[in-house]
Amino acid sequence: MDETGRAIIARVEAEVVAIKHVTPHMQRITVGGAALESFLRTDGVETPAAWVKVFLPSGEGRAYTIRQINKEQQTLDLDFVLHHKEESYSPASSWAFQAQKGERITLAGPRAGSFALPEDAAWVILAGDVTALPAIQNIAANLPPTIRARVYVEIPTHEDQQEIRSPAVLSVVWLEPRERPGLALEQRVLYRPFPLGPGYVWVAGESRIAKELRAHYLRERYLERHRVTTEGYWKVGKADHREG
Numbered sequence: 001m002d003e004t005g006r007a008i009i010a011r012v013e014a015e016v017v018a019i020k021h022v023t024p025h026m027q028r029i030t031v032g033g034a035a036l037e038s039f040l041r042t043d044g045v046e047t048p049a050a051w052v053k054v055f056l057p058s059g060e061g062r063a064y065t066i067r068q069i070n071k072e073q074q075t076l077d078l079d080f081v082l083h084h085k086e087e088s089y090s091p092a093s094s095w096a097f098q099a100q101k102g103e104r105i106t107l108a109g110p111r112a113g114s115f116a117l118p119e120d121a122a123w124v125i126l127a128g129d130v131t132a133l134p135a136i137q138n139i140a141a142n143l144p145p146t147i148r149a150r151v152y153v154e155i156p157t158h159e160d161q162q163e164i165r166s167p168a169v170l171s172v173v174w175l176e177p178r179e180r181p182g183l184a185l186e187q188r189v190l191y192r193p194f195p196l197g198p199g200y201v202w203v204a205g206e207s208r209i210a211k212e213l214r215a216h217y218l219r220e221r222y223l224e225r226h227r228v229t230t231e232g233y234w235k236v237g238k239a240d241h242r243e244g
C-alpha cells in the first residue's frame with residue numbers, strides 16, 4: 001500500500017502459458033512468469049471481482065477480471081469474451097481469439113473488486129452480461145453460506161452457460177440477448193420483488209444498462225447507496241470505455 005492507502009499499481013511482463021476455449025464466446029488465457037510472484041501477493045488481488053489492465057502486444061490496454069489465481073504455479077487466468085471473433089477492430093477480443101503460447105503481454109494492477117457486501121445483508125442480487133460472468137463466479141464463490149443469492153446473466157448463446165459454484169443458497173437465471181445488449185437482463189430484473197430483509201445489488205455490464213439499473217434501484221426501489229454497486233464494463237459503440 002502507498003501512504004494514501006491505495007494498492008500500489010505494479011506493471012509486470014507476463015507470458016501466455018495456456019489457452020482454453022471455455023465456451024463458444026469465452027477464451028481463457030492463463031498467464032505466468034517469474035515476474036508474477038510479487039504481483040500475486042499484492043493487496044486486493046484476491047478480492048472478488050479484482051481486475052487487471054492487460055496491455056496487448058499492440059500496446060493497447062483493457063480491463064479484465066482475475067478469474068482464478070494459482071499460487072503454486074504462479075499463474076492467473078483471464079477470461080476474454082470473444083465479441084468480435086472475425087473482425088480486427090476490437091483489439092482485446094481479437095487478440096484473445098488468436099493468442100499463442102509464449103506471447104508476452106504486460107499487466108498493470110491489480111485493482112480490488114467493487115463488490116462490497118453490507119454486513120447485515122440477507123440476500124444479494126448479482127446481475128450482468130457475459131463480461132461480468134468471471135466476476136460473478138468469483139463473487140458467488142466467496143459469499144457466506146447464510147445468504148440467499150439470485151444471479152442473472154445475459155449470455156450470447158445457451159452454450160455460454162458456465163458452472164457458478166457458491167456456498168450460498170443460489171438461484172441462477174440465464175438470459176439470451178434481445179434487440180440490444182442488456183435488454184433481456186434489464187427486463188428480467190426491473191421491478192422484481194426483493195427477498196425479505198436487507199440486501200445488496202451488484203450489477204456489471206454494458207454502461208447504459210448499468211446506469212439505468214442504478215437509477216432504478218436508487219430512485220424507484222429506494223435502496224440506500226451502500227446497497228447498490230453498478231459498473232459499466234463496456235459501452236456500445238465506444239472502444240476502450242472507462243467510466244467517468
Ligand SMILES: Cc1cc2nc3c(=O)[nH]c(=O)nc-3n(C[C@H](O)[C@H](O)[C@H](O)COP(=O)(O)OP(=O)(O)OC[C@H]3O[C@@H](n4cnc5c(N)ncnc54)[C@H](O)[C@@H]3O)c2cc1C
Nearest residue numbers: 063064065081083091092093233234235236237238239240
Ligand atoms: C473492471 C472491469 C472488469 C472487466 N472484466 C472483463 C472480463 O473478465 N472479461 C471480458 O471479456 N471483459 C471484461 N471487461 C470488459 C472489457 O474490458 C471490455 O469489453 C473491453 O472494451 C474489451 O476490449 P476490446 O478491445 O475487445 O474492445 P474495444 O476496443 O474496447 O471496443 C471495440 C468495439 O467493441 C464493442 N465492445 C466492447 N466490449 C464488448 C462486448 N463485451 N460485447 C460487445 N461489444 C463490445 C465496443 O462498444 C466497441 O464498439 C471488464 C471491464 C472492467 C472495467
